[in-house]
Amino acid sequence: SRIIYKGGKLSSLQKLQYAYEVTAGLAAVHDIDGEKLSAVTQGDLKADQYLFMDGMLKIGDFNRGRFLRRNSTAPDTACTYTIGVNDGAYRSPEEYKYLPQTSAIDVWAVGSLMYHILHRYEVWNEIQTRDNKEAQRRVMDGELPKIADKYKKSDDPAIQAILSAIDMCYVYDPEKRAKAWEVSSFLKKKLDKIKRAKREE
Secondary structure, rough: HHHOOOOOHHHHHHHHHHHHHHHHHHHHHHHHOOOOOOOEOOOOHHHHHHHOOOEEEEOOOOOOOOEOOOOOOOOOOOEEOOOOOOOOOOOHHHHHHOEEEEEEEHHHHHHHHHHHHHHOOOOOOOOOOOOHHHHHHHHHOOOOOOOOOHHOOOOHHOOOHHHHHHHHOOOOOOOOOHHHHHHHHHHHHHHHHHHHHHHOO
16 A cells, blocks of 8 residues: 555554554454454565555455464364465565464564554665565564664654554564454554543643
């Protein structure tokens, strides 16, 4: 979506609103059966996959999506899967290592998308090459893309909320990574609190 690519022209509150929308959409997809156990994974979450419709950012592409089967031996978990070619620089460590994947890959990717919304440029922008091999190596080694100093030092509650949400997504171990609904719920609370405070000014 062009809205994300023009992130530098947005206020911090608008950025937080869009961060919430991209996570809320993902949470809705993951929890389509209402059981808080992901039944679907999108598999390729980035700005290009979102449409700006009816004043909101909405996921509009599922060409790499997968339905996740329930694990018959452990009903509270979903089966894993793999995809043959994992390109780009925004994906999770387990994707670049070609390990078994779950819906946790989308949570890492939505962290990269929030980074994009915040900074106006994609993750690893400073080292991206045609094949992104250096960025992918850094991700596999546990490195994270650098947050700009102006955001790290910001006392703006909207910026702080986005940074905290990114931290929830950028957890190396997919089993310890936050769920999409947890990130979305966190951002919704922060967004509502900031909007309330502005109304009371």
